[in-house]
Amino acid sequence: MDIVTHALIGSVAAAGALESHPAFAVGLVAGNVVPDLDAFSRVAGKQAFLRFHQTYTHSVGAMGLVAGSALVLMVVGQPVWAELAFGLVTGMLMHVGLDLTNSYGVRCLWPFSSKRFALDWIFFIDAVILAYTLLAGVLIALFMSNEVGRAGGSIAYVVGLVCIVLVRAWLAKRARAKVCSSGLPAESISIIPTTWSPRKFLVCRDQGDRAWLSTLDGISGIETEDQSVSILDVGLSGKVTQSREWTTMRQLSSFFHAVKQEEASDGREVECRDLRIRNFNTRFGTLTVRLDEFDEVVSKKWEV
Known part of the structure; x- marks a missing residue:
């Protein structure tokens, strides 16, 4: 999820505890945001950002450290700080749980494993969850004037959010079952949810030298907008496939390929x-390499 959605989710979930347990409420909001502070790794460059984002601050290691600190603070008689820490770890659990439903993967088991996990249930920016969260926040603010009402509203919001995630999991499972019935190996098929409609999914079938792209309705099973894309990885210059940008993107997605090549008198350009x-026609991660006639790199453009 994007950091704005995380912050809104934390705020609505914490609204009911703000008066009775203010430290926990503050921690809950912070915990829904803090993991994404790893985005500041961008100052060290694009590769550092892709390497560190959704890793250490999204891990059981980080959450275990915060939870341990909360227990220590409780033992030494610092209840307010302990409550803040418990709110922080609860918010972090919410944050990581939602990020797991996205696509690029979370290294949530560090330090026990460096593997990234992604469920592909919900896109990073989701209109349904955002609208539901904004509506719940407005209703709690306007119509739940007492502490008990706000607490009930926040609890109902969290329960509803869990229900939305479970429904999206069911829709994603249904969509995958439909696409995988074609007989292609599961690892050659990608099914990504869309932003605006929970029932719509972006499908990619990787068949070696060609990929087939389509949009799937997860309820009806109907696919539309078929498109064929040539994969030009074979024969691609090692100056491209051995570059840091290429290897970084391939670690994140096995569906990262060379898809366009334009020849020129003084060399060629590979995209x-x-x-x-493909949400919003994004070009995130797109690598454009300009090569001279000797296959030496003239320039690179990496959109991260």
């Missing part, structure tokens, strides 16, 4: 992109 993520 590589992740065929899975």
